[in-house]
Amino acid sequence: MNRVKLDYSKVLPFVGEKEISARREKASQALKGLENGTCKGSEFLGWLDLPARITSEELDRIEACAARLRAETDVVVIVGIGGSYLGAKAVIESMAGSFDAFSGTKVVFAGHNVSEDYLYELQEFLKDKKFGICVISKSGTTTEPAVAFRLLKEQLIGQEGVQVSRQRIVAITDERKGALRALADKEGYQTFVIPDNVGGRYSVLTPVGLLPVAIAGHDIRALVKGAADMRTYGKENGAELSATYAAVRNALYEKGYTIEITVNFNPKLHYVAEWWKQLYGESEGKEHKGIFPASVDFTTDLHSMGQYIQEGRRDLFETVLSVEKTKHQLLVPCDAHDLDKLNYLAGKRIDEVNKMAELGTQLAHVDGGVPNIRVVIPELTEYYLGQLFYFYELACGISGGILGVNTFDQPGVEAYKNNMFMLLGKPGYGK
Numbered sequence: 001m002n003r004v005k006l007d008y009s010k011v012l013p014f015v016g017e018k019e020i021s022a023r024r025e026k027a028s029q030a031l032k033g034l035e036n037g038t039c040k041g042s043e044f045l046g047w048l049d050l051p052a053r054i055t056s057e058e059l060d061r062i063e064a065c066a067a068r069l070r071a072e073t074d075v076v077v078i079v080g081i082g083g084s085y086l087g088a089k090a091v092i093e094s095m096a097g098s099f100d101a102f103s104g105t106k107v108v109f110a111g112h113n114v115s116e117d118y119l120y121e122l123q124e125f126l127k128d129k130k131f132g133i134c135v136i137s138k139s140g141t142t143t144e145p146a147v148a149f150r151l152l153k154e155q156l157i158g159q160e161g162v163q164v165s166r167q168r169i170v171a172i173t174d175e176r177k178g179a180l181r182a183l184a185d186k187e188g189y190q191t192f193v194i195p196d197n198v199g200g201r202y203s204v205l206t207p208v209g210l211l212p213v214a215i216a217g218h219d220i221r222a223l224v225k226g227a228a229d230m231r232t233y234g235k236e237n238g239a240e241l242s243a244t245y246a247a248v249r250n251a252l253y254e255k256g257y258t259i260e261i262t263v264n265f266n267p268k269l270h271y272v273a274e275w276w277k278q279l280y281g282e283s284e285g286k287e288h289k290g291i292f293p294a295s296v297d298f299t300t301d302l303h304s305m306g307q308y309i310q311e312g313r314r315d316l317f318e319t320v321l322s323v324e325k326t327k328h329q330l331l332v333p334c335d336a337h338d339l340d341k342l343n344y345l346a347g348k349r350i351d352e353v354n355k356m357a358e359l360g361t362q363l364a365h366v367d368g369g370v371p372n373i374r375v376v377i378p379e380l381t382e383y384y385l386g387q388l389f390y391f392y393e394l395a396c397g398i399s400g401g402i403l404g405v406n407t408f409d410q411p412g413v414e415a416y417k418n419n420m421f422m423l424l425g426k427p428g429y430g431k
Ligand SMILES: O=P(O)(O)OC[C@H]1O[C@](O)(CO)[C@@H](O)[C@@H]1O
Pocket: 081, 082, 083, 084, 136, 137, 138, 139, 140, 141, 142, 145, 200, 201, 282, 410, 413
């Protein structure tokens, strides 16, 4: 099986194999805790075998719903925040053409902020369009998507009437409880279920990620297959890939490298890093512990963040997402006058320039004292994204186990919500 690979050779000048092996033992213990359900937060382990559990009938149902919405609408608004939008956004941004949005995109996002101008401008954009809404919330009560959904539902009813709106709204939420479940059942919306035992940041392979990706016209069966193959591969070798990444990053953390920067050299991966930041930040940032997840887009950000990474505080390490094969081919043109002195590149693939920038940057940052992990993705397809998602999910479960936190809860997210509710005068939240 051609697969995602891990190269931690550029970490060894900072932490030796012995230190990494010591964490591998902890990783094996953490993996056992996941596999036999004895870890903290074990009520949220539904993601572990999710890829194999997804039935062809469920994929059929998701694809049929996507086809219906694609046929009936000009655009579908995906309403959700955190894990209820980042997985879908990551796949869609990775698979879409860089300028597709300018030639009529099929999906737009809302509910991932509570910006008045964003929502106003979205409503203006939708005024002359036949649109659908895919509203996603596991709890069914998160404020940002709820505000966006209230606005968009009202607009859809205003533009198309109640009956049509009921056909154009699909809800993805809890099977039985929550405000969105109650509303969807009352209005008769088509619904899909987020399994109780799958947390939001682990839900990309549930309808949360799969339906928006299918609406956008991408291959959800390949996405699931990639994740399933990575699960199978892991079962055959003690989750070697994920356990190694977890062991290496924890060995670095224990040596004072407390910030991990996920780097891409392909801008389409920007939202994969955003998805990764929630997965790792919300899983590990507890008890005043955890590696802070950051991200940069190279070589773009080498012209903004490059100085800090090269010569700032030495508490950083990088994980570079490297896509081996580009989708297209393009050569540097030759110029008769060569006034820009670029003819030394003439005839070379643009990707060769990018790959040498990647290697040159890794070498410079290692020389500057920044350990470098490299995750190699054969090519940017739904299949390899599925592998990558599962690799990161399993590694996160293991890494949180090594850190000793409950990887699967997120108590800290309630603090801002309670203050916001109190400040907004929500009943029962005091003054
Ligand atoms: O799907 P929901 O319940 O609206 O939650 C959205 C996001 O908000 C969080 O609960 C944090 O507030 C994340 O864990 C989750 O992915």
